[in-house]
Structures are given as structure tokens and as C-alpha cells.
Amino acid sequence: MDHASQVRIIEELLAFEEQRTTDMAGQDHEYHNPVSVYTDPSRFEAEVDRIWYRTPLAVGHVGEFPRAGSFKTLSVGKVPLLVVRGKDDRIRAFVNVCRHRGTLLAEEPEGRANAFACPYHAWTYGQDGALRHVPDDFGFPAVASAKDDYGLRELWCREHAGFVYVQADGNAPRRPLGDWLAEVGTDLRDLGLDDFVCLDASRAPHPVNWKLPFDIFLENYHTKFTHRKTIYPVFLSNVAKFDHFGPHIRCVLPRREITELRHIDRSKWDLVEQSTILYVVWPNTMIAVLPEHAAVWHVYPDGVGHCTLHFYALLARRLHESEAEQETWKKSLKVVQKVKREDAERFLSIQRGLESGANAALTFGRYEKAISWFHQSIEEALTRDH
Ligand code: FES
Ligand SMILES: [Fe+2]
Structure with a gap:
């Protein structure tokens, strides 16, 4: 201010x-x-x-994601979220659900992980949400040849003035985040x-x-x-x-x-x-x-x-x-x-x-x-x- x-x-x-x-x-x-x-x-x-x-929701502070692989899980209504910092330093948000048969992927409220292995059959996803590994993938020929189509569902996610914002419906907000936050965003940035x-x-x-x-x-x-x-x-x-x-x-x-x-x-x-x-x-x-x-x-x-x-x-x-x-x-x-x-x-x-x-x-x-x-x-x- x-x-x-x-x-x-x-x-x-x-x-x-x-x-x-x-x-x-x-x-x-x-x-x-x-x-x-x-x-x-x-x-x-x-x-x-x-x-x-x-609506874009503030779901955390960058200090909760100190390193690549630092993550946090939470739920917005019926949507379980996984928010994680990648090797490229970017914080991303995903629907915290395995693309195989829909098990919840990360179960801890927060932590650090090099990759996220599903507890059911161990389909494994990277910090960027990409599907990295399918055990015995000879049973999934189409998945094995098109792994890109089976990454975690990514949600809109941005940082602003130290806070991480996510929109849970998979769409981008109607307005740019800075406009939406208006003077409150400016104040938070100034602080x-x-x-x-x-x-x-x-x-x-x-x-x-x-x-x-x-x-x-x-x-x-x-x-x-x-x-x-x-x-x-x-x-x-x-x-x-x-x-x-x-x-x-x-x-x-x-x-x-x-x-x-x-x-x-x-x-x-x-x-x-x-x-x-x-x-x-x-x-x-x-x-x-x-x-x-x-x-x-x-x-x-x-x-x-x-x-x-x-x-x-x-x-x-x-x-x-x-x-x-x-x-x-x-x-x-x-x-x-x-x-x-x-x-x-x-x-x-x-x-x-x-x-x-x-x-x-x-x-x-x-x-x-x-x-x-x-x-x-x-x-x-x-x-x-x-
Ligand atoms: S449901 Fe996740 S690996 Fe099968
Ligand atoms: Fe009070």
C-alpha cells in the first residue's frame, strides 16, 4: 500500500x-x-x-514448497488436489486421482516425492504429472504407446505475491489473476x-x-x-x-x-x-x-x-x-x-x-x-x- x-x-x-x-x-x-x-x-x-x-482459490504459500517434489494435498468439494513443485521450479496442481482405475494417488497431507506411485498397481507419475511408468505395460499396449494422454489431469495454477492459486474445475479463471485480486493483490505484493x-x-x-x-x-x-x-x-x-x-x-x-x-x-x-x-x-x-x-x-x-x-x-x-x-x-x-x-x-x-x-x-x-x-x-x- x-x-x-x-x-x-x-x-x-x-x-x-x-x-x-x-x-x-x-x-x-x-x-x-x-x-x-x-x-x-x-x-x-x-x-x-x-x-x-x-473461482481461483488461494491454497498455500510458496514456503510450503521449498524444493522440487515438495507437495501438498487438499480437497475442494469433490475434487482432490495435488499441488507440487516440479524440477523446473514451477508449482502445478493436478486432480489427485490415478488415470488407471481412479485410486487417490498421494495420500499424505504434505511431503516430498521424486515421483508419485499409485498405491494400487503402482502407475507412477512425475512431479510434472506425466505418466512415467506402468508395471507390466504389455497389458496396456495403447497406454504404453501414448503415455502423454495418461498424465494426471492438470488444473489452472498460478503464483501471486507468494501465494499459490488453483481453480478446481479445470478451466482458467474468467479474468487475469492480478485483475481479479485488484488492490488486495497489490497490497499483498507490496508486503x-x-x-x-x-x-x-x-x-x-x-x-x-x-x-x-x-x-x-x-x-x-x-x-x-x-x-x-x-x-x-x-x-x-x-x-x-x-x-x-x-x-x-x-x-x-x-x-x-x-x-x-x-x-x-x-x-x-x-x-x-x-x-x-x-x-x-x-x-x-x-x-x-x-x-x-x-x-x-x-x-x-x-x-x-x-x-x-x-x-x-x-x-x-x-x-x-x-x-x-x-x-x-x-x-x-x-x-x-x-x-x-x-x-x-x-x-x-x-x-x-x-x-x-x-x-x-x-x-x-x-x-x-x-x-x-x-x-x-x-x-x-x-x-x-x-
Ligand atoms: S488405480 Fe492406480 S495403478 Fe491402478
Ligand atoms: Fe477474534
Whole structure:
């Protein structure tokens, strides 16, 4: 983000803090989100079909693929994916299914492999997806003479600003990735996250609809209550600046010390130093940017009431290599884990609340407008002519 934009946002935040208010521009009323949005199985099917298969999804960070053969597996709806770095350094995505009789190929969540041998009859594929070996291939004369036709099904896959994007339906996205990501893509590029180190990776299944983790993150109205002992002492509660760029969202959540900038020359203002900037790379990724750190969540739907959260932290290489600062960043990552647990408690509880029948709709306040944006983008994608 250029410095002029940082200054503009900081000025707005300082004004909000002074006037004891926050960003509600453009949102004059509450937004009512029907509970069926989270619980209706046919709605869920439509989301998978119209959004998850047809949108470029961020599925990982380049730091997860340090060498040729580094790979990761995951599932988008019914499509199992294998994402792997090749000898030519390119990261590719394939449908993780053997071309012989359809067994799932790589079974581990991540690892490194020179080649991928199917567990059933050992048809073996290279890191580039090409079929390399068929045991006793005299039984498959046509396959043996046309191995090129039996490589793994390759999917559209690109890197952008350190993140790996895949589209699961086998097509290229309608728009070039940079255009699609808009200003969020530019911000991520400016942050230089591509050279960060990936740490603390985990995958956790949760019995909640995939949209709830986003609802939980997209406001700081809850900071004072849910995170009273963890981040409330450091961050302002319910003072924020929200923007959206197409369906992607940026929330700037200021630290208390931002108020000290009133006495410091504008040329020295730095937004990253004074806030957490939370990006939603719609529809499946949240990136919380802190000074020299980031926390990343990729969310995947497993069913109307189930999702899996892939989490990892990113750390600036300089910080990671600094002996002196090790204790500080380890402590800071511990706080991230604690906050993560506090938020998870809330979304697990909300899912139970949704299923109780107590509410026909959830109510988002004016300063919860980023949650409304997130849901409106889903609504638009479901109603758009494809
Ligand atoms: S199904 Fe993979 S080798 Fe037979
Ligand atoms: Fe939270």
C-alpha cells in the first residue's frame, strides 16, 4: 500500500478514535443474514458448484514448497488436489486421482516425492504429472504407446505475491489473476510476503459451516469481550477501517499505540507497525498481517455443517534468522494460537446456535458491514448467470 493511502487510513482511524466511533460508511442499517445460508444443504451444493469450483482459490504459500517434489494435498468439494513443485521450479496442481482405475494417488497431507506411485498397481507419475511408468505395460499396449494422454489431469495454477492459486474445475479463471485480486493483490505484493518463512502449519476439521470463520474475523466489535486478556490490552476495540475491492476485503484493526502518531510527523507513519491488516482473499482465505508476521487461514467446505481450516504463520526471514529475537516471535506466535482458540470457541458455539432454531436470521450491525459484504459477494455469485 502506498504511503499516501496509509496516511489517509491512519487519519481516519485517529478521527474515529477521537470521536468514539468507527467505520460505518455506506451501511445505514443492520443487515439480516438468513440462518438457512449456513444450514441449507441445497444452498451449500450451489456454493460448491458456482463458487468453489469456478473461482481461483488461494491454497498455500510458496514456503510450503521449498524444493522440487515438495507437495501438498487438499480437497475442494469433490475434487482432490495435488499441488507440487516440479524440477523446473514451477508449482502445478493436478486432480489427485490415478488415470488407471481412479485410486487417490498421494495420500499424505504434505511431503516430498521424486515421483508419485499409485498405491494400487503402482502407475507412477512425475512431479510434472506425466505418466512415467506402468508395471507390466504389455497389458496396456495403447497406454504404453501414448503415455502423454495418461498424465494426471492438470488444473489452472498460478503464483501471486507468494501465494499459490488453483481453480478446481479445470478451466482458467474468467479474468487475469492480478485483475481479479485488484488492490488486495497489490497490497499483498507490496508486503513482500513471498520471502517469508512458513511455520506452525496445521489442519483442523471443524463441525461448522465454512462461512462462520469469516464472520468471526471480519469485525473488532468482539475484541473487548472475546479477547479481553489476549489482544484487547494491545488493540483498540470497535475502531476499524473497512474496504472492499470486488469481493475481496481489507480490514485495518489498529493497535492502541496508533494514537501516539498524533505527535509524530506523518512522513514516519507506518500502517503495518500500528495495526493488524486483515485481508479476505475471497472466497476461502484470510491473511492477518502484523509487523514482520502474518497468520493465514485457508478454509475448505467439507459439507454444509463441516469445514477444514488450514492454518500457517508466516515470519519475515530476517526475524526467523535472528537469535536475539527468537523468544519475542515465539511468544507472539503463541498469542496468535490463543486468539485462534478464542475465536474457534465462538464459531463452534454459533453453529450450535444456528441449529437451535432460535433465530431465523443473524443480525450484523453497521460496523459489521464487512461480514455483510462477504455474504453479498456469495449471494451475487449464486445469482449471476454463468
Ligand atoms: S488405480 Fe492406480 S495403478 Fe491402478
Ligand atoms: Fe477474534
